[in-house]
Amino acid sequence: MNRVAVLSAGSWGTTMAMVMADAGNDVTLHARRPEIADAINTVHRNPVYLPDIALPAALRATTDPREALDSADHVVVSIPAQTLRTNLTAWAPSIPTTAMVVSLMKGIETHSGLRMSEVITEVTGIPAERVAVISGPNLAREIAARQPAASVIACTDETAAETLQDACLTPYFRPYTATDVTGCELGGAVKNVIALAVGLATGMGLGDNAKSLLITRGLAETARLGERLGADPLTFSGLSGVGDLHATCASPLSRNRTFGEHLGRGMTVAQATSATRQTAEGVKSCRAILDLARRNDVEMPITEVVAAVIDGQITVQDAASQLMSRTPKPERYGI
Numbered sequence: 006m007n008r009v010a011v012l013s014a015g016s017w018g019t020t021m022a023m024v025m026a027d028a029g030n031d032v033t034l035h036a037r038r039p040e041i042a043d044a045i046n047t048v049h050r051n052p053v054y055l056p057d058i059a060l061p062a063a064l065r066a067t068t069d070p071r072e073a074l075d076s077a078d079h080v081v082v083s084i085p086a087q088t089l090r091t092n093l094t095a096w097a098p099s100i101p102t103t104a105m106v107v108s109l110m111k112g113i114e115t116h117s118g119l120r121m122s123e124v125i126t127e128v129t130g131i132p133a134e135r136v137a138v139i140s141g142p143n144l145a146r147e148i149a150a151r152q153p154a155a156s157v158i159a160c161t162d163e164t165a166a167e168t169l170q171d172a173c174l175t176p177y178f179r180p181y182t183a184t185d186v187t188g189c190e191l192g193g194a195v196k197n198v199i200a201l202a203v204g205l206a207t208g209m210g211l212g213d214n215a216k217s218l219l220i221t222r223g224l225a226e227t228a229r230l231g232e233r234l235g236a237d238p239l240t241f242s243g244l245s246g247v248g249d250l251h252a253t254c255a256s257p258l259s260r261n262r263t264f265g266e267h268l269g270r271g272m273t274v275a276q277a278t279s280a281t282r283q284t285a286e287g288v289k290s291c292r293a294i295l296d297l298a299r300r301n302d303v304e305m306p307i308t309e310v311v312a313a314v315i316d317g318q319i320t321v322q323d324a325a326s327q328l329m330s331r332t333p334k335p336e337r338y339g340i
């Protein structure tokens with residue numbers, strides 16, 4: 006039986022802890038708040054993030070990250086992307102030297118433009134072959150209700166990805182393996198920005214044609230960036246690409262789409278932030294993704310207008326007319 010540490014007990018961390026406990030692992034979840042750890046240990050519920058979900062009785066929680074990390078074979082990290090570096094710096098000395106570190110996060114670090122797996126290798130010194138990412142159409146609430154879902158486990162070492170696949174496989178959660186870590190992570194991070202755009206359109210009362218335009222052209226700009234950064238363009242046709250993009254843009258459960266919808270209805274960024282409460286990664290990552298694109302000479306018009314709306318530089322109406330007044334061009338993949 007594998008020992009798994011999950012850091013920490015938000016919606017997705019708790020859900021993946023449940024999946025990995027159901028898959029037969031010995032899982033310890035790190036919660037920052039004692040009342041969450043106590044509730045998981047006593048009544049087997051996470052009262053803040055998933056109050057209506059019965060968690061496995063075998064799943065344990067602790068407020069002490071060192072206790073969670075003790076003898077862990079797999080260390081699964083699920084915290085807001087912009088807090089990863091600071092937290093990981095504190096946790097790194099307690100990570101067992103042979104453990105795999107797995108990122109569940111879908112963001113890009115703002116000051117460095119690094120993907121989450123890159124932050125992990127940089128901070129911990131753990132080689133890329135022992136760092137993996139899980140990304141796909143994975144709305145936590147549906148999986149916590151044990152509804153069927155699939156995902157991608159990407160690691161440069163295919164055997165390591167297969168080991169993790171075994172450790173996450175349940176009757177309701179079907180992970181595929183991949184070696185294109187860059188493509189999987191970029192698909193997950195950029196789809197949050199496109200979901201913000203689709204939310205904006207929804208909030209403004211625009212129709213399905215406009216949403217489909219954003220999704221399709223959003224995928225094109227994601228693939229364009231990915232290809233420039235060394236990803237396999239076909240990765241964006243898979244679960245971590247179009248699969249996640251579709252689920253996030255279509256679902257009212259998505260925090261990013263809902264955040265965009267608030268803005269489209271006229272809320273300010275501050276109002277939308279307090280209405281959302283949970284992590285909507287696209288809000289901070291959109292600027293980091295745009296900077297990354299500019300540094301690599303890649304055009305990302307949808308990301309550009311989303312970042313300008315979030316930064317208060319243009320209105321949502323300006324965003325729509327800016328996109329619609331771009332120079333006409335042929336539709337070619339990646340253009």
Ligand SMILES: NC(=O)c1ccc[n+]([C@@H]2O[C@H](COP(=O)([O-])OP(=O)(O)OC[C@H]3O[C@@H](n4cnc5c(N)ncnc54)[C@H](O)[C@@H]3O)[C@@H](O)[C@H]2O)c1
Pocket residue numbers: 013014015016017018037054083084085086088092109110111112143144145146282283284286
């Ligand atoms: N919820 C989903 O459906 C889902 C699915 C796939 C991927 N993700 C990704 O997983 C990551 C986590 O998302 P989530 O949905 O669990 O978010 P969440 O808002 O539900 O939970 C965030 C967790 O991080 C902790 N946290 C917040 N600020 C922190 C800080 N400064 N230092 C340490 N811990 C802090 C919180 O206590 C909480 O446990 C994000 O990158 C998100 O994009 C989420």
Ligand SMILES: O=P(O)(O)OC[C@H](O)CO
Pocket residue numbers: 111141142143144145197200249252253258259260261262284285286
């Ligand atoms: O709620 P969101 O917008 O963070 O999206 C959740 C997942 O990433 C969907 O796969």
